[in-house]
Amino acid sequence: MEVNTEKQSQQDLPALSPLAQLLGTDSVILTTVEQVLGWAQTHSFWPLTSGLACCALEMMATGAGRFDLARFGYEVFRPSPRHADVLIVAGTLTWKMAPPLVRLYEQMPENKWVIAMGSCAIGGGPFVDSYSVVPGVDKLLPVDVYIPGCPPRPEALIHGMLTLKEKVMAAKKRGGKP
Amino acid sequence: MNEERIVNGELTSSPGTLLQDMRTLRDQAEFAFNRLLDVTAVDRGDAFEVLYRLNSWTMDRDLVVRVTLPAAEPRLPSVAGLWETALFGEREVQDMFGIEFTGHPDPRPLLAPEEGFGFFPLRKSYQLPGRPGQSDGR
Numbered sequence: 001m002e003v004n005t006e007k008q009s010q011q012d013l014p015a016l017s018p019l020a021q022l023l024g025t026d027s028v029i030l031t032t033v034e035q036v037l038g039w040a041q042t043h044s045f046w047p048l049t050s051g052l053a054c055c056a057l058e059m060m061a062t063g064a065g066r067f068d069l070a071r072f073g074y075e076v077f078r079p080s081p082r083h084a085d086v087l088i089v090a091g092t093l094t095w096k097m098a099p100p101l102v103r104l105y106e107q108m109p110e111n112k113w114v115i116a117m118g119s120c121a122i123g124g125g126p127f128v129d130s131y132s133v134v135p136g137v138d139k140l141l142p143v144d145v146y147i148p149g150c151p152p153r154p155e156a157l158i159h160g161m162l163t164l165k166e167k168v169m170a171a172k173k174r175g176g177k178p
Numbered sequence: 179m180n181e182e183r184i185v186n187g188e189l190t191s192s193p194g195t196l197l198q199d200m201r202t203l204r205d206q207a208e209f210a211f212n213r214l215l216d217v218t219a220v221d222r223g224d225a226f227e228v229l230y231r232l233n234s235w236t237m238d239r240d241l242v243v244r245v246t247l248p249a250a251e252p253r254l255p256s257v258a259g260l261w262e263t264a265l266f267g268e269r270e271v272q273d274m275f276g277i278e279f280t281g282h283p284d285p286r287p288l289l290a291p292e293e294g295f296g297f298f299p300l301r302k303s304y305q306l307p308g309r310p311g312q313s314d315g316r
């Protein structure tokens with residue numbers, strides 16, 4: 001009987017939007033535009049296709065079927081920096097390659113984030129005393145997440161991406177810059 | 179240029195005669211070294227040796243041409259006009275040993291960054307900076 005009454009009263013209301021139908025009539029979400037945008041952004045990072053050395057193979061494996069980065073919405077590797085918002089530095093950065101990589105980063109639109117994947121990107125890795133290798137990409141780029149390993153496993157990269165998501169969302173909640 | 183100058187598959191040339199010797203080795207029918215496989219160098223302290231590895235398809239034969247040049251004046255004529263493979267090989271030697279190849283059409287650094295390393299890594303005088311935290315600095 002009660003159920004019937006409720007149905008009756010709902011039918012009297014004007015047509016509901018699909019979202020309201022999904023949430024129910026008396027559900028209310030309080031949020032900010034920043035948080036909604038952050039939610040969208042952090043569930044669909046578009047990484048730049050930018051492998052530099054052996055770590056890049058793990059990055060490719062992460063994107064492929066077995067580990068399937070697509071489960072988290074991060075599989076859209078972009079061949080152009082204009083489309084990308086995450087730079088995964090996967091591999092050894094040499095001084096020769098440094099200017100092009102910095103340029104790629106600068107060509108990415110805001111907001112953008114950098115992940116240093118593997119010990120080479122973090123601090124030069126096994127080549128730290130070499131004349132040709134940058135001892136850590138944070139000498140040149142603002143790194144958000146460091147993923148240790150030589151190479152890190154695909155799970156570690158996924159964890160790094162999720163850590164980046166948490167970091168960005170936390171900043172959005174604080175209202176600060178991501 | 180004749181066969182007697184080749185000892186153990188090696189021919190010794192000099193900076194002054196290099197281009198002439200190389201042209202003969204490439205064009206003379208009995209040698210016909212139509213390919214330059216590699217250009218590399220050795221630091222002997224007071225001198226550099228530049229080595230060219232030649233190969234002949236038709237004669238099925240290899241040859242090393244060795245040129246010694248004083249460390250004080252590391253300069254050689256480029257052979258890029260004879261074999262295009264020298265374009266990269268000579269740039270590499272230039273980056274690593276600081277040997278200048280005069281007449282090279284495009285002498286930008288190949289492996290070193292645009293502005294150069296500021297030193298020449300494969301010279302004996304170059305020391306690696308050492309790893310952080312290692313007491314002997316190596």
Ligand code: SF4
Binds near residue numbers: 056091117118
């Ligand atoms: S950290 Fe290890 S696996 Fe990754 S690029 Fe460097 S050497 Fe290769």
